[in-house]
Amino acid sequence: MVDNNNIFKPGENCWVSSKANFVAPLIDCGNYYKALHSAIVKAKHSIFIIGWDIDSRIRLLRGDDEANSEAPSVVSDLLAWKAENNPDLNIYLLRWDSSLAFFSKREMWAKEVWEEKTPDNVQTELDDTIPMGGSQHQKIIVIDDELVFSGGMDISTNRWDTRDHPVESEERDGPDGEYAPLHDVQMVSSGPVVADFSKLVRWRWLRVAESEPVEIREQADTSLDGPIPDTWPEGFPPIFEEVDCALARTIPFMDEVEPAQEVRTMLLDLIGQAESLIYIENQFTTRQEIAEALNKRMKARPDLHVIIVSSYEPKGKFECEAFWASRIEFKSILEKDIDPKRVKLTYSSCEDLQGRKAYKRIHSKVMTVDDKYLVIGSSNLSNRSMTLDTEIDVVLSGNSDLNRAAILNVRNDLLAEHTGRDISDMPALFAEEYPVEALIHGQIAHGYVLTEVRDEVFTTQSVNNVFRSLSDPEEPLISMPSFDGGALPARNPRRRTIMIMLGVAVIALLGGLMFWASQSISWLSGESINAFLEKSRGTYFALPTVLLVYVVGGILFFPVTVLSLAVAAIFGPIWGPIYGIMGALLSSAILFAIGKLSGDAGLRKVGGPKVEALDEKLKQSGIVGVAAIRMLPIAPFSLVNLVAGISSIGLLQFLIGTFFGMFPPMIAKGLVGDSITQIFRNPSVETISYLVGGIVLWGLMIWGSQKFARYYQENRQKRASDNEASESKECAA
Known part of the structure; x- marks a missing residue:
């Protein structure tokens, strides 16, 4: 049975409506990095990497995979190796020129590091066009214009983990030591949708780079019924075939660019289609408009149930008061006048046999609506993701029996992981009168379990505060008047500018101290x-x-x-x-x-x-x-x-x-x-x-x-x- 009655409306709730011949979700970074390594090794023509971060130190392979690979594991070594052995291969790296908020958490001299480590056919640019307060949040990799990775994952520190998420792991080693279990979702696709991504990454590149990228490869097979491409990663068979899809973006207002809030519109439209169960896992849940839409739909559909999985513990004061305090309001709006058995906002945690406790950090951005739609993207349910950051979400439609079953399989697989169950247990739970309640009860001890969030242990419900204004804004933090009487958003200060300002400040401080000492210390x-x-x-x-x-x-x-x-x-x-x-x-x-x-x-x-x-x-x-x-x-x-x-x-x-x-x-x-x-x-x-x-x-x-x-x-x-x-x-x- 085929259903062509999808809700995709290009120009309104999406940028383009397209089709993917093959799609495979990649759950958690261990799988994503392994798939990415395989595809890069097979690349012959071009590689575009667009990211919030592209850290040169990241190992894509671990364990036996790393030991048995003839190609380097560290991403900078891998790309250098590919470029040196394939002089006609063109590689483009576009990383956000991050703001002061992330100054200490990322490679300080990213462009120089990549230029130092790679040959001339690897080009690196830093994107400084994002309005102040926003970020470059799209995570896209296009290989040979025939394969695309997209979703919530970056090539960055503190990301790698496996699906079992052990309480402790030597491989989860970041710049500040071992980090907690981390969950994320990416996808790999082929077919006509890749041509749309190829246009997007080149548009992004030309906004900041002086050099023209290679043209889209005419020989790339992105036809509707094309075969699995040669670059498809080994060991990750597709589970969707010939699936209708749409690309929804958030594009902030920047330098004569028409802004887009397709992600926001798409999510609201998807919620309006729900009949049975909405499953969401997301890093942040602060957008009150989304909570209101969920609450309204549950009241209109008494048989609709909602379960959301997010993180437990905030990192630092800004995250606590900007996102966790806002989540209290989100939860209150979501649950208002709704039977608590129908809706739960939860986190996933584990206590092993040795009594060690771990809270799974959720970084993914996933949503399923019944068996009709699956969203895998980069956008959080936050103010900034709806208006100020650059985002890209892929929405897959259950346009066939195979693809409807695949949507349910992804949902069941994720919830089985979060509740410590086997995927075969899930259909019976969803057949219950209150599936959300059934998921919460009867979970296995000493495995991962879902627990309802109680954010009041971290913070109190607060009115708009300075933390929220800086960390989760809807509009640029600073706007400058334009010649036509309007306002242009100020950009985030460039990393180089920050470095120069810090250098000048340090020199001025040392000079001032020495001058003060020479004038004030008589014996000097x-x-x-x-x-x-x-x-x-x-x-x-x-x-x-x-x-x-x-x-x-x-x-x-x-x-x-x-x-x-x-x-x-x-x-x-x-x-x-x-x-x-x-x-x-x-x-x-x-x-x-x-x-x-x-x-x-x-x-x-x-x-x-x-x-x-x-x-x-x-x-x-x-x-x-x-x-x-x-x-x-x-x-x-x-x-x-x-x-x-x-x-x-x-x-x-x-x-x-x-x-x-x-x-x-x-x-x-x-x-x-x-x-x-x-x-x-x-x-x-x-x-x-x-x-x-x-x-x-x-x-x-x-x-x-x-x-x-x-x-x-x-x-x-x-x-x-x-x-x-x-x-x-x-x-x-």
Whole structure:
């Protein structure tokens, strides 16, 4: 039986009405990443990746799949490998140029990282066209213009998980350590719908990029009755065939672009079609208009039941007060004057046999309406997803017996996972008078169970507040007046702009502190330091005094050369350099430790790939590299100490390199410092000659040390190359 009476209305509740020859839902990231890896390996012509995030560090394969794969698992390595081995393959990466809200959670220098890791036929752009407060939230990957992945999943951190969602998992390891179980849904499709996605991704690319992408491949088979494409992922057979579908978008008002709220209109129209059961799983449920529509439909259809699965615990104050507080209102509107046996807003959690508890984080955006429609998309049931973010939802219609059965299979499969049941148990539960109540009761202990949400344990119902205004707005946070008397939304500040502003702020702060110190701290001057050191000469406190001066001077970025000359002038050409190098080493170690703590706190991430490359060279050169930097003072002494701490070099290597780099010149400085003192006391040809000789010796030591360091480094690299060649011969033998 075929039903062509779908509700798709292009220009109203959808962008286009189309058809997919084959569709397979991909539940949870372990499956999605595996399918994506398979399709990328098969790609021959083009790959477009549009995402909220595209993180270069993500491993697409795990376990035996990773061990047995000939292709790299890490997504940046995989795309680089594909591009290098297929020069005619064009790869386009379009990632949201994220706002300040996600500044610390994502790769800081995404564009530079990808450009550093991939060849020229991989192009990367950051989308900064989204209005302030909104985000680029579409998640689309088009391969060879014959296959498309779409839904709720990004190639991002803290996403990977398997369908069993173990309470603890070593593989669920993110930047901040192990994260909780996470559930998500994507889909892979082929057929005519791919041509529509191919147009969409190219339109998105041309909005921000100067280069034209490759044209849509004429040979791509997107005909109505085309076969399964060659790029279809292994191990994921389609469950929908020749299914009617529609693409619904949210497009905010941006730079002469006509806004679209097709997602919002489509969801309301779908709710109006429900007769028996609506199933929703969604990351956020805050849009009151949706709650009102559900409540209205349940009152109009007494046999209609609604079950919603979302997350349990909010992450941070903003999420708590913007989304969880709003969910209290959503739930209240949803349930008003409705029999509680007919409707439940729930979360999925598990307590294993060891008593360990886990709450499943829901990131998916799925909706089923009876056996008529299935939505798999990127949009949350939130204000921002309806108006301000860019979104794309795919709506599949049950236009045949096969596809109606597939819709029910997806719904039953998801609810079986969330309730710890077998999928074969589900039809009997839905045959009950109150299926929602039946789902909640009789769940198996020590497995995942659904529980009704009680958000009052996290927050109280609140009126519109600043958290909601910033995190779940309907309109851009800032609008600028236009020449025609209207208003244009301000864009989110670009990541590069944020980085420059932070850099300027840090420099200004350091400069201001140094200026304040020079004006306010009376003893922070060459004369005061000389007088302070002079008092300690000939006492037991001489060395501690020198050490204290070096440590305080290092923290306050006082020039080390001035300190070294002062110490040499006061303590002479022998004890002066000895005291000086001890003070320099102690100051270096303390500032190194400060840098280490700062790096661990995130400054290493701020540096970006160029700093990482410099860091790697410094680590490889080790003692010799540090000595070379110390011999030629190309950066302030204190800054070198801090940067070394942020880098990957070891403290012992750093201090040894510092000793070899500073002690020879310090001996020369000792002669210079002592000569300057003698000139003031007894100016003569002899004392002036000592001064000139000391300066010449200083220059010669720098020149000679550089020569020696270069010679040592070249020999070291030669020995390493010889060893590698020797090992290769042994392996060949």
